[in-house]
Amino acid sequence: MKKIIVTTHPHLLKLNIQGVQVISPKNYLAQSELSKEKNVRVFNLCNDYRYQSKGYYVSLLAEARGHNPIPNVKNIQDLKAPAIVKIVSDELDELMQKSLRKIKSKEFTLSIYFGHNISRQYDKLSHELHKLFQAPFLRAKFVFNKKWVLQGIKPISFSEIPEGHLEYVMEYAGSYFQKKRYDQAKVVRYTYDLAILMNPEEKSPPSNKKAITKFIDVAEKNGFYVELITKEDYDRLAEFDALFIRETTSVNHYTYRFARRAQSEGLVVLDDPDSILKCTNKVYLAEILDIAKIPQPKTVIVHSENKASIKKELGLPCVLKLPDSAFSLGVKKVKTEEELKEQLGKMLNASELVIAQEYLPTDFDWRIGVLDKQVLYACKYFMAKGHWQIYNWDNENKDDVEGMFETVPLDQVPAKVLETAIKATSLIGNGLYGVDIKESNGKVYVIEVNDNPNLDAGIEDQILGDELYGRIIKTFKNRIEQSHY
Known part of the structure; x- marks a missing residue:
């Protein structure tokens, strides 16, 4: 497997390891020929992993290119989530108490380099924290109040490493980059209740009130206890069987944190955090569609x-x-x-x-709903009156903000539209998606893939009726049951 180290200052990383290439983030992002290379692992040693920074995009595009990044985007987001830190603190409680028992102060900072600390007595704790968060250089802060608790963990840049540690860091780096396997933590636990996350104040939610009522009715008939939850219920997630997100998702938003927390707790989740990360970023979508040769404008x-x-x-x-x-x-x-x-x-x-x-002008966009890699529904979303998009948010006339719609039986949808939708969503996962597709001059083009598609009573359910809700609820049930085998 080819290994690429992406670092902000390539000249500072003096390694001589066969098969390892060291490049800058600018070169990794700009060199389109890299997307054609297969069997590649990317080690992201950028100084900054902030959302939409170069470091963030290195891991995001590495995933799009199938390059197996360390850390991946999920690891990067975990480093910013207090709830994930708390879960980790609880899981590693016994190891923390044992490793830190001789420390007399009330605070302790642990520097972690490729899963090691320069003091061997902290190596096991360092290894477990690195396994969970994957960033090459980490700094963990612990506080003591009756017992040791992990207060926070963050990535650090190469320039933040004390000069006295550099000799050890280069030794650890040499061993790390020559490894053939890299540990990753897995947390799996499942239950049987359903929480539906929604925001009562959202102006354009992905499901209207009647659709939410339908989901509840159908879920109860399938043996689920259902509870509507809001952002205030974050700390209660572990009480539920599964999480269904029915408000607009975003990475830097509590919807993503809910999805990630639920996944970490072992719940079945739609939208899952991987789909949120991938679908909400159009750079990622553009890259994977291009690599897969799926038509897009x-x-x-x-x-x-x-x-x-x-x-x-x-x-x-x-x-x-x-x-x-x-x-x-x-x-x-x-x-x-x-x-x-x-x-x-x-x-x-x-x-x-x-x-x-x-710019591809059309009278309407197809929206193809896909669940478990099978087409669920098909709609035509027409452009808003006098506008080039489905939504015209600048229109003062509230009645003309959205265009008209037409729900279409699947046997009346062009086969190439359905095939393209399945191909596009298969690049993301096997969740619930809405694919926007344009037809122009006899060709079809993917505009985007949505991880949180509209499911409104009276629109998307016009053909299937209650079966639309039933299929989604049965997906939850099947996934929960399969987790027990």
Whole structure:
């Protein structure tokens, strides 16, 4: 397996290991030929893992390219989640008390380099923490109040390592990068109740009130106890059997934290955190669709060094998208060079990478619902009145914010539309997805894959009726039962 180390300062990492390539994050992100390489493991040693930073995108695109990153995006998000830290503290309680028993102070900081500490007495604890969070350089803080508790853990950059530790770090690095297998923690535990997460104040939730009532009725008929929960119920997740998220998801949002916490507790989850991470970032989607040769509008992943080529590559008008935009928010059509420069400048200030696509005008988009890699429903979503998108959030007339819809029997949907939807979602997982597809000049193009598709009574259920809700509830039940075998 080829190994690529991505580090902000390649010249500082003096390694001479056969089969290991050391490059900068800029080179990894910009070199499209790397996406063609297979059987690759990427070690992300960037200085910064913040959301939408270069370090974040290295792991995200490595996953899209099938490159097996360490840490992966889920590990990066875990490092920011207090609830995950608390779970880890509880799980490693016995080991922490044993490892730290001789420390007399009320606080202790542990530096972890590739799963090691320079003091061997903390090696086992360091190894377990590294196994859970995977970042190469970690700093864990413990506090004592009757017993030791993990207060927090964060990644550190190479430049933050004390000079006296560097000799040990290089020794650990040499051993680490020559390994053939890398440990990962697994936490699996399942129960039998269903929690539905929703926000009563959300203006455009993914399921209307009647649909939520339908889910409850159908779930109860299938032997589930169902409870509607909100963000205030975060600490109660372990009480439930499974989690069904029915509000708009985002990575830097409590919906992702709910999904990750639920998964860590062993619950069956829709939307699962992996699908949220992948679907809510259009950079990831663009990369995996391109690698899989699934048609999408001509697309350029824009960064500071190629932004001047957009007009030549795509022409005008074209469409600019922030990576984590949803429901047409953060998506702009630009018609002139001035608009392109202005909007691109704003977006690149918010994110290291931006999506630019050719403009494909159509009267409607297909929305294909997919569950467990099978088509669930098909709808035509027509453009909002006088607008180029399904949603027109700038329209002061509330009745014209959304376009019309038409639910279509599956046998009346073009086969290539259904096939493309299945191919696109199979790249993400086997959860519940909505694929937006355009037909233009006899061809189909994937616009995006949504991890949290609309399921509204009176729209998506027009063909299947209660069977639509039944299929989703049975997926929960089947997954819970399969976990016991």
